[in-house]
Amino acid sequence: MSKSPSSLPIEIKISTVVAISAILHSSDPIAIDAALKQMTGGVSDFFDDEFAVIDVGAIAAGATYIDWRALVDLLKKYRLNAVAVRGATAEMIDAIKARGLALDDGAGGDRAREDVAAASAAVTIAPVQLSAPAPAPQPAPQPAPAPAPQALALPAMIVDTPVRAGQRVYARGCDLIITAAVNNGAEIIADGSIHVYAPMHGRALAGASGNAESRIFGLSLQPELVSIAGVYRTFDDGFPAELARQPAQIRLVGDRIDISSLTSHR
């Protein structure tokens, strides 16, 4: 591995920020202003200095001229910080760059949203994910600058070795996937869901930081204790025989731990 990155003057990492997508259906600043005023209802902090991507895909073909400066200032007035333009035509590019805005190629995925949005107000907002622009000051061993993946979820933690008595595995902030056996006396914990593709004994705690939607999935369950979002269930009289040693899932239904087979219904 490389040297400790914290000793370098700059550290480059992929990060994901959420931005508002401002989809234009008109290039007229006055019409946009009126629509924003109506949308925010005069509440000055309706937007909270969020990043905004101006999506001109819907009007790019017809619009001959867009006053970018006026547009950026207008969004700023409503506390939206324009950082990029999406769906621009080739003629617009110079003007956009002159304003210091980035170009987002917006690799697909927005057509449908636009179609839906077309019937609504002049400005539509929708959360989009925006990859931070990654300058490359040095030839770091970096993969080709392909379009950044659109959905950057936290990767699940994957464990391929048996989890034995006395061992504890904790997947912080993500799902936990285990491909080897979990033995009695072991403890597996995840902030997300837990998946075990081998016999699962021991204790399994999903949604450890409170996510009640988390579940536990297993090919062969026989746990000592399961918990979802702090609601737990022990199996003093043994795991329900009709559900043991077969594919099953464990959910939180209301305040009750529910175990159901994954083979009986499909």
Next chain:
Amino acid sequence: MARIIVVTSGKGGVGKTTSSASFSTGLALRGHKTAVLDFDVGLRNLDLIMGCERRVVYDLVNVVNGEATLNQALIKDKHCDNLFILPASQTRDKDALSEDGIERVLNELVKMDFEFIICDSPAGIEHGALMALTFADEALIVTNPEVSSVRDSDRILGIIQAKSRRAQTGGEPVKEHLLITRYSPKRVENDEMLSYQDVQEILRIPLIGIIPESESVLHASNQGNPAIHFKGTDVAEAYEDVVARFLGEERPLRFTNYEKPGLLQRLFGTK
């Protein structure tokens, strides 16, 4: 290249020392220069089972502390010229073993051209057991076919995976072998005991051998001779199989099937 093998189990009384004695003797009988070290500081059993308790002058703690040299402390086995025993101290406690000291002793043994260095671990998961497994290249996990023993073996396997030098430095993991002892096919048949398949399904490490439950182990201990010396007994043959498999030979599993005594056997009570 020398191989350091820890014989461990977590649980006490499952046959670690008996197995260490027979395993190291078996390796030596096949011509390999072997040392067997007793890490059970404070109790000291290995020298009794090896029948050399009266020749103990210096022990492992003396060598670790630099109060004696390895040559002074190693006891040559009474049967094999290429087997040496390093006994534990009965008058110190386990904290007398330091990691640096153990590493020095093991390095010195490697320099003395020992091919196999067997570390007989104490029971438990405390300091003594950790010291025994820290430098291991391979591990013999001694397990009785019984739930608490299996659970403790599972625990010690986890500790090996976390605390051994190989795990800490990110090297190749310690090679694990499952040795099931005190196995009684008859009691397995009657559902009084876990089968070896059950044990293996829980622990999921390769099986190196099954030692049948036998009175000859007790005889051997009392006489101060490792059980492998009692030619013709099931236990001796089972340990010979273990040594052969460890050295890479193929041997079929034996002593795992219960054969109901025949009529003549029942009438005349042979065995």
